[in-house]
Amino acid sequence: AQKVTQAQTEISVVEKEDVTLDCVYETRDTTYYLFWYKQPPSGELVFLIRRNSFDEQNEISGRYSWNFQKSTSSFNFTITASQVVDSAVYFCALSEAKYSGGGADGLTFGKGTHLIIQP
């Protein structure tokens, strides 16, 4: 069965520091997809990135970057020069291959990391 572990329940840093959120996953499939979502204090879930298992290239989007390493089953998320607006709960999630009808398809979420950016 698939599983996502976000070992850091809460991280607190001072504004402008860099911070990395860890995500470790387990799956028996060779084809799978990894996601990061942001949940600000207002409560909505905001999509950040989707990555498939065949693309190990790191990705950068502004101050955000993602490091995907299949060898360690990790998909870590780094925020550079953090800002107060980055304060939120961040979820890593995993989706395995196509619909099989066997139940439990969909996203498997980690428990989230609460990131606090202090001014």
Place this chain on the structure above:
Amino acid sequence: NAGVTQTPKFQVLKTGQSMTLQCAQDMNHEYMSWYRQDPGMGLRLIHYSVGAGITDQGEVPNGYNVSRSTTEDFPLRLLSAAPSQTSVYFCASSWGDTDTQYFGPGTRLTVL
């Protein structure tokens, strides 16, 4: 383009009452799903649908029913509410089950 909408935003029920949480999307997505979010638990899949007329159970389906008569709508029914169903419920939609899922704003449900 409203995306994924959910009603109501807040609801308080008494134990044993039934209700339906509404979810609609206007993106013509085939895949829709319901999750519940509990403190410290992340989000867990309740039910999902890969298209009109097709639904299946997720990780925590007990106490909930779904149906999918149209592509746009995917209501979640609580048959007999229990305090353990106090949670925030999110509906999501996507083109396929491994594509990016877009979430509605959520419904905060309290069962007394």
